[in-house]
Amino acid sequence: MIIAKPRFRLEPYVQFAQKAMAREATYRFDVFTSIASVLVRVYLLRMVWVALYARNAAPSELPLHAIITYSTVALLMGLVMDIDQTRALHDRLHTGDIATDFMKPIVVPFYFFADGSGEVLFHAVLIVPSLLLALFIVHIDVPGPLVIGTFFVSFFLGYLVGFCINFILNCVAFWTLEIHAVQLIVTWVTDLFGGEIIPLVIFPVFLQRIAFALPFAAMFSTPLLIYVGVIRPERYAAALGLQAGWLAVLAVVATLMWRAGAKRVIVQGG
């Protein structure tokens, strides 16, 4: 079978993203719970750090207000980072709908990216009320425009790295259908080694080496350390470069896995 390559148009993907946003907006109670859960964790982490800093020598690079800022911003980032944007891929492999997706005049991975981004954009909107409510619980530092700007660039790179990791995991479903446990395992590892719960600079040296050598640090740790000023402007280029490097590597892996997986579907489908 020869499939003519359709000319690439952007607007279907914008539509996919809008559809995904509308879909997410229907789960109102989930919106409420995710905000409530962030607020509870903001309170909890604040108390934990206060208790720890009260009786011990504070690390010089991260005073109490910096670590509380770090934790709060990490939780707000989690609202968009913790979403499995490509779950649809896994679901459609399960139901077999993926076969019809291949017949549509779209680039299927872009469809998943658009769908996931719509979901993520909707959750990104939740950051605003969460942040406003969180300010009743904690005080967070607001750095200058250069730092904030770089933070957002780094956050976006981190988001793309997270997208690739999710995509790769969901591609595993081409081979084995049960991937839920594996995904949860990766989630725990990401939370810890990505620096979402505990800043990596607090880790003991040998664990720090491991954590900084893994791609997960590019998701949370880099943008957050830029935000709190541990990564100084002279090291921005290197930090963002490393994130971009991971992104390139993971994008290649994701593409290869997608190609191999897609071939399998076509072989199975005859």
Place this chain on the structure above:
Amino acid sequence: MRHLRVMLGVYVQYWRINILTTLEYRENFLLWFGFTFIYHGSAVLALWIVLNRFPSMNGWTFRDMAFLYGLWMLAHALHNTFFSTVGDIPEHIRDGEFDRLLVRPLDTLFQAIATPGQVFPDELILALITFAAATWYSGVQVDATFLVFVPLIVAGGALIDLAFNLFISTVAFWFVRVDALRWIVIQLEQEFTRYPISIYSRGVRLLLTFVVPFAFMNYFPARFFLHKAHENAMLPAEIGLLTPAIGLLFVAMAYVFWRFGLNRYSGVGH
């Protein structure tokens, strides 16, 4: 008497099916066991990382916190092994399976608990090992009091878990989707049992003692066994021995609520 014998027979069959199912889906079981292991492993590792950098949290060291975690893990695993099926009730209500239980000549709640799935005592075994290691590591004295009270306290802790599990499932008689509510409670329990509750503000401490008594699962008993008698104007450590009574009380309340819900239940319209 005959009734009890029938129930026992059903219950034995329930475990037989569970174990046969687990043996049938071995890869799946191994994956989920890996998940359980990483889940608890990463939680303990996170505690270790933090307390390695900050050796004391309100006077609690890593050794104390290991005991705190081990005690919670054991009670929680006991609940998950024997009563996790209670959490499936909302799903049964939604798909209409629940109505079948109503017309059978055995107690409805018992039938719900004894609905086979893929339950295996792997988490309980892991929890026993962890608890034994934590007891040894924290230097808690294993004497007659310990041997008599620990099993009772663990059972009481599991009952506290069961009470909330049953309470949430009962809510499903009125509101069919309770996933979000369950998720909040699970998260609260996880987060608020990890650290000594003395780090929180007064209101939260009262909440965790009297309203959602997770503090009785591990904090109060751990204080008793670790001889932490004075902890900034909190209740005396001896009340940790009341955990079994608190567990029974809360399960009784949840059961009354369950009966109330069951009597008013009239199906979801299948």
